[in-house]
Amino acid sequence: MLQATDLACLKGDRLLFRGLALTLGPGEMLRVAGPNGVGKTSLLRLLTGLTQPEAGEVSWHGTALRRSREDFHRALLYLGHSAALNDLLTPLENLHFACAAAGDADVDEEACMQALVRIGLARQLDLPARVLSQGQRRRVGLARLFLSFHRPLWILDEPFTALDVDAVADLAATLSDHCAAGGTVVLTTHQEAPFARAPQVLNLGAYAC
């Protein structure tokens, strides 16, 4: 269970929002909405523990992130704005490394390959990442979803950007499946996606300072 109390976020010297509280349980999906610059990415980064809130606290299963960093990061998958791809490595190498770095040492190359095929990159497996299109790069990052079902909490920053219609539908289905299986998803997006159950919406613009 992801819980945030009294969150305030300061960026540079601007207070983006304050007094924000939320509780997310298993099976729930939250869409963070709001205009550009309102602090959506900042909120997601606060929830991952990458940044510390100016005030308030984020906790995971009742323990503050500061005190349960390792447990929390074992349960978390975060995909940020940038796909975390190195241009000199192939999608397969990138994905395999991403899993190993995250602590999933048991994910082998075979599983990575299947995930990439599953997301539609069968023909790009051995190309260096620098020749991929934006949508393909995004897919390499998203392939980690198929290897991360054991991580209950997914936090995704603009996962639908640069994807075509079919891929959007596929991703929405995957996210819905994850929630149906008891996972929790937090995401930001500007576009509508065909989720099985409409996600709850947090309109950050309403809470902005």
Next chain:
Amino acid sequence: MLSTFLAILRRDLLLSWRGRADLLVTLAFFVVVVCLFPFGVGAEPNQLRAIAPGVLWVAALLASLLALHRLFAQDHADGTLEQLLLSSEPAVLWVLAKIAAFWLTTGLPLVIAAPALALLFDLEQSALPVLTLSLALGTPILALLGAVGAALTLGVRGGGMLLALLVLPLYVPVLIFGAGAVDAHLGGTGAKAQLLLLGGGLAGALALAPWACASALRIAME
């Protein structure tokens, strides 16, 4: 834990191999700087022999400084660093893996090239093992301390010069004991004390620097 360490080490080594032109630049810089000195101070053999340890050490120090900004820059730019910070493995582990890969690709070539360059200065044959050993113990310390500086200046404008300003004063003890080891050997007092101190310094840096580097990276990503 070990598998994560090895995965990161392997990946960084692979990346260095694919971008090997960069590594050659570091090595070439080292060679060129060393070769500049005789033009500056004259080719008198006795004088060259006397300054050889210092020249080689200063050049090695500058060469490893030159490569430092590459240590985290790419991972910072493409978001890999963010993912590493979210790893369930301790940060010290992967920081250490990255530094190890960095040293293997930039420090180790210098250690190997140094004896050959020492011959250009007519350094005594018996001093070559001491020189190599002092560099082998000293350059990892440079990499460890430098990594802290690189993490602190990550993404800061004018970061390259700033990095040099932060790191060079910290390098002085390594330079003193490293070049001093060779001098002491040539002077007949034996290099054992300096080499032991370098070893102790390496142990201390191994214990503290990855930790400082990890917190600096965490601060840089906020």
Next chain:
Amino acid sequence: MTISTTTPGRAAVRPPQGWLRFAAPQQFYPLAGQLAPWFAALAALLAAAGLYIGFFVAPTDFQQGEVYRVIFIHVPAAWMSMFIYLIMAFWSAVGLVMNTRLSFIVSQALAPTGAMFCFVALWTGALWGKPTWGAYWVWDARLTSQLLLLFLYFGFIALTRAIEDPRRADRAGAVLALVGAVNVPIIYFSVQWWNTLHQGASVSIAKAPSMATIMLVGMLLMALAAWMYSIAVALWRVRALILERERHTEWVGAVLEAEAKAAGGVR
């Protein structure tokens, strides 16, 4: 799932991590303004007493002549430059552990003063060295470590100025100060080692064979003056930094308006 926010009213939100975190700068600002002039006055008094003893009471040194009178600023400045670095490291550690913003501000306010004392120590050391050793600069262990300390100060100041986000600048500077503080003894030791190897026993300036008590008294008075001066200047600098950091807050607005009114009233 529940999402909630407190109403936009101001009283609703509690201080999250104790009153220290936000209240301290607000309360420290006027306190610093009240204390600083007293420390400055004390510094002036102590310096006057120290200089009087140094120039008019302390006798001529039978070995070095009158040149030794540089000691009354050289040694206190050298001490002070080292103390200030240690104090910076201390406040940096406090800031990192307790997450108190004021600690970072204090350590940044101290840095320029520390660098100034460091430079003074080097300058006076060079001027003292010329008649004593015949050269402005010798690679003496003390002078060399002092020079490296100056570089550490420059690094700290440059780093904290170069990073735009104040929170990151605070923390990065704090880490650097701590790394530097760990290294200062190592640097000092290594330089001393190097010095003895290359020069044999070095002539050390602060090692006057038997320092007359009155000289010691003068030196200590000057050292105390340096302490008081550093505190006063740091407090004044902290005030400017607090205003800068807290410029969005209402209390800064009130303070600024009040100060403007007071200044206008005088005119």
Next chain:
Amino acid sequence: MEWESWSAFWQMGGAAPYVWGSYGVTLVLVALELVLVLRRRKDTAARLLRWRRAVGKDVGGPQARMESIE
């Protein structure tokens, strides 16, 4: 009294450039630092006051009001 005359005092037994060079530079630096520090606070205060008045109500308004966290 240590000195026979003021001129003897100023000559410092022949070490005048060194002694007065040291004290002079120190004095200048200390004075400079004091001036800079005091002026800096005044300048900051004036600049921030101008800025706050220019931005007007927005500073204390919805934007970034930090007491609100207090």
